[in-house]
Amino acid sequence: MQPLIAERDTPPPAPAPAPAPKVKRDPAPSRIRYRLGRLWLRPWVRAAVRIWIPTLVLGGTGWLLFSQPETRAAIDSVYAKAVDAVRERREFRLVGMSITGASEPLKAQIAEAVGVAFPVSSLDLDLGQVRERVEALAAVREARVSVVGENVLSLNVIEQQPAAILRDGADLVLLDTEGHRIAQIAERGVRADLPLLLGTGAERSVPEALALLRIARPIVGRLRGFVRVGERRWDIVLDRGQRIMLPEKGALSALERVIALQQAEDLLSRDATRIDLRDGDRPVLRLTPYAIGEMTRQREPEPQGEET
Amino acid sequence: MSSRLFESQRYMRDRLRSALRRGVVGVIDIGSSKISCLILKVDVERLDAHRADGLGAQGGLDALRAIGFSSTRSRGVSMGEIAVMDETERGIRTVLAQAQKHANQRVDQVIVSIAGGQPRSYGVSGEVGVANGEVSAMDIGAALAACDMPSFGEGRDVIHAQPVNFTLDHRTGLADPRGQVGARLSVDMHMLTVSHAAIRNIAHVVKRCDLDLAGVAVSPYASGLSALVEDEMELGAACVDMGAETTSVSVFLKRHMIFADMVRLGGQHITQDIAQAFAAPVEDAERTKTLHGELQATGMDDREMLELRRIGADREYERRQISRTELIGVIRPRVEEILEDVRASLDAAGFEYLPSQRVVLTGGTSQMPGMEDLASRILGRQVRIGRPLRIQGLPLPATAAPFSATVGLAAYAARPQDECWDFDLPARHGPLRLRRAMRWFKENW
Ligand SMILES: Nc1ncnc2c1ncn2[C@@H]1O[C@H](COP(=O)(O)OP(=O)(O)OP(=O)(O)O)[C@@H](O)[C@H]1O
Ligand SMILES: [Mg+2]
Numbered sequence: 001m002q003p004l005i006a007e008r009d010t011p012p013p014a015p016a017p018a019p020a021p022k023v024k025r026d027p028a029p030s031r032i033r034y035r036l037g038r039l040w041l042r043p044w045v046r047a048a049v050r051i052w053i054p055t056l057v058l059g060g061t062g063w064l065l066f067s068q069p070e071t072r073a074a075i076d077s078v079y080a081k082a083v084d085a086v087r088e089r090r091e092f093r094l095v096g097m098s099i100t101g102a103s104e105p106l107k108a109q110i111a112e113a114v115g116v117a118f119p120v121s122s123l124d125l126d127l128g129q130v131r132e133r134v135e136a137l138a139a140v141r142e143a144r145v146s147v148v149g150e151n152v153l154s155l156n157v158i159e160q161q162p163a164a165i166l167r168d169g170a171d172l173v174l175l176d177t178e179g180h181r182i183a184q185i186a187e188r189g190v191r192a193d194l195p196l197l198l199g200t201g202a203e204r205s206v207p208e209a210l211a212l213l214r215i216a217r218p219i220v221g222r223l224r225g226f227v228r229v230g231e232r233r234w235d236i237v238l239d240r241g242q243r244i245m246l247p248e249k250g251a252l253s254a255l256e257r258v259i260a261l262q263q264a265e266d267l268l269s270r271d272a273t274r275i276d277l278r279d280g281d282r283p284v285l286r287l288t289p290y291a292i293g294e295m296t297r298q299r300e301p302e303p304q305g306e307e308t
Numbered sequence: 309m310s311s312r313l314f315e316s317q318r319y320m321r322d323r324l325r326s327a328l329r330r331g332v333v334g335v336i337d338i339g340s341s342k343i344s345c346l347i348l349k350v351d352v353e354r355l356d357a358h359r360a361d362g363l364g365a366q367g368g369l370d371a372l373r374a375i376g377f378s379s380t381r382s383r384g385v386s387m388g389e390i391a392v393m394d395e396t397e398r399g400i401r402t403v404l405a406q407a408q409k410h411a412n413q414r415v416d417q418v419i420v421s422i423a424g425g426q427p428r429s430y431g432v433s434g435e436v437g438v439a440n441g442e443v444s445a446m447d448i449g450a451a452l453a454a455c456d457m458p459s460f461g462e463g464r465d466v467i468h469a470q471p472v473n474f475t476l477d478h479r480t481g482l483a484d485p486r487g488q489v490g491a492r493l494s495v496d497m498h499m500l501t502v503s504h505a506a507i508r509n510i511a512h513v514v515k516r517c518d519l520d521l522a523g524v525a526v527s528p529y530a531s532g533l534s535a536l537v538e539d540e541m542e543l544g545a546a547c548v549d550m551g552a553e554t555t556s557v558s559v560f561l562k563r564h565m566i567f568a569d570m571v572r573l574g575g576q577h578i579t580q581d582i583a584q585a586f587a588a589p590v591e592d593a594e595r596t597k598t599l600h601g602e603l604q605a606t607g608m609d610d611r612e613m614l615e616l617r618r619i620g621a622d623r624e625y626e627r628r629q630i631s632r633t634e635l636i637g638v639i640r641p642r643v644e645e646i647l648e649d650v651r652a653s654l655d656a657a658g659f660e661y662l663p664s665q666r667v668v669l670t671g672g673t674s675q676m677p678g679m680e681d682l683a684s685r686i687l688g689r690q691v692r693i694g695r696p697l698r699i700q701g702l703p704l705p706a707t708a709a710p711f712s713a714t715v716g717l718a719a720y721a722a723r724p725q726d727e728c729w730d731f732d733l734p735a736r737h738g739p740l741r742l743r744r745a746m747r748w749f750k751e752n753w
Binding site for chain 2: 004005025026027028029031033034035037038041042
């Protein structure tokens with residue numbers, strides 16, 4: 001079999017003369033660089049170098065350092081010093097406290113409740129906690145705590161409004177509309193505008209007492225106090241020893257009826273010591289002994305008075 | 309025909325296929341003046357779809373996408389063969405590292421072109437009687453096995469062996485005779501051998517770069533695959549890749565390469581002629597050639613002067629004027645010589661018997677103005693300048709004529725490899741086969 005290729009009579013020309021002694025080689029990546037470059041193109045190598053190895057190294061050294069107590073102590077002290085340095089800066093120093101919106105005695109109480117010894121760094125002070133502490137005072141309804149410009153802790157207080165006075169044994173206590181105790185007062189006369197409540201469990205029924213008070217407005221001048229009886233129901237004590245005994249249920253409507261009768265027939269000016277409404281249907285009056293005499297005198301046959 | 313050929317062909321085919329299956333493959337063209345590399349992303353499903361189309365169907369290129377490209381000057385390659393291993397290795401490292409960076413993707417499998425290695429083309433044929441009246445794969449295998457092996461001589465390896473034509477009784481020009489009825493089946497096969505040393509060197513340099521050699525193709529084959537259009541390949545055409553130190557020729561018919569040859573002359577020789585004629589440094593000669601080189605003298609050229617440095621006494625450079633006519637006078641004879649050799653080669657191959665005889669010039673030297681005219685005059689045929697076909701993502705520089713072989717390697721990868729080699733050799737089976745193939749490969753590469 002003959003090759004298809006022509007036989008050439010001219011011998012192939014001499015190969016190109018070897019290039020002149022190498023002056024400068026063309027730049028080429030060295031073998032190690034080339035291998036590293038190719039290695040780098042493997043996705044897992046990249047992930048390892050970029051994520052895993054740094055994580056391991058950092059984690060490892062961190063763990064090593066922290067596992068030695070001396071280093072930990074050193075770090076702690078450095079940290080504490082740094083924190084102190086910041087804390088002691090003038091910008092954070094609180095030198096005093098200003099309380100607004102509270103009466104003088106309450107101010108003293110609040111100051112005591114806050115219980116901060118000035119000067120103090122505002123970084124050490126948990127304003128939220130201060131607020132809670134102040135609001136925990138019964139006489140304070142709401143408090144706003146802030147640090148204002150001149151290194152002063154400012155407390156803006158809204159006082160709790162007393163709604164009634166409770167006689168608890170020998171003490172007179174102010175109550176708010178829900179029956180929370182606000183403060184003690186020395187004598188009744190200090191807050192003559194407030195109704196006086198007595199009896200066990202009275203403070204638990206303050207809202208009802210206040211509702212009764214609103215209804216009893218026409219006779220407010222004669223009101224002496226509300227007495228909780230048997231922790232169930234109210235008696236309203238008027239001057240001249242009169243007493244309105246209200247039922248357990250429907251006390252409000254019962255009182256309304258009494259007020260209506262008072263306005264129509266001047267019921268309370270009569271000589272009755274008790275107006276008993278405990279029996280829902282009809283009020284029962286207990287007359288003064290003098291009035292009983294009078295009545296028997298006037299209406300001969302009747303032994304004991306009952307009137308509607 | 310030895311079973312060894314079956315084994316080696318099958319082995320190369322499997323290697324290439326498994327490389328493609330990995331999704332990324334690199335191609336490296338080791339030229340005498342430049343080493344270039346292209347990294348391809350392979351859409352395996354698409355590729356398989358094309359394969360399923362059948363034997364010999366071209367295409368499959370749209371399953372590839374170029375994702376990295378790079379080219380560098382080549383040192384240490386002469387006449388298309390590796391002359392200085394170290395320099396070549398450095399060159400490959402450079403292009404591969406750059407292309408990988410560009411692609412942001414590592415490649416391990418590469419297909420390499422071999423430009424030198426004194427390719428020799430053989431046309432062989434074998435004939436058998438069809439066993440059962442209907443041609444089966446077995447019959448094709450038998451026909452291939454019946455081909456008489458030419459004596460290649462010492463130290464040569466078969467690099468391509470492709471059945472290009474089947475003849476069944478008196479019908480010829482069959483691409484795939486399976487299932488057809490007939491009595492005698494004959495096959496024409498084109499075989500290409502290159503020197504064993506050239507392939508070995510390539511395998512070695514690839515290994516030194518930590519790469520896996522997935523395939524080798526001779527560069528004329530690759531250039532033809534990318535520079536010829538479908539019709540030319542079908543009807544018959546020659547591709548002439550005019551490189552730096554080699555000018556290679558490949559002839560295609562019916563989409564198969566049927567001949568390849570190499571002329572050991574190229575652009576570098578032109579440069580040397582210029583350097584010698586004007587005593588100029590080689591770099592200057594090269595620059596003058598690429599910037600002002602021409603083949604067709606016009607009346608203007610006498611007056612147009614070019615400046616060229618010249619090596620004077622005491623190695624001092626002095627400036628000197630040459631006219632363009634003088635330059636053409638130096639270039640043209642050399643180009644004529646190259647083209648004469650190409651013609652001799654084509655004549656020996658029987659190019660004139662092809663139904664169509666287009667010639668496509670490609671490669672760096674084909675860019676010289678006037679080359680088309682001169683070539684068509686000397687070769688006596690229709691000539692055009694071919695550029696590599698487009699594949700997706702190909703950067704602009706890679707679409708120039710010098711990169712035909714590089715892009716052609718991509719076409720080679722996408723081309724369905726001959727499945728004929730999968731057909732069993734009659735009466736030769738057994739598990740020994742693969743082991744023997746491996747041994748053959750190890751021994752040789
Ligand atoms: N515009 C041009 N005009 C003339 N010659 C050119 C031009 N551009 C490049 N060349 C020449 O083309 C040659 C390079 O061609 P190419 O890149 O195809 O060669 P190669 O593939 O490296 O070598 P080979 O295929 O021979 O191994 C160089 O000699 C160069 O001088
Ligand atoms: Mg080339």
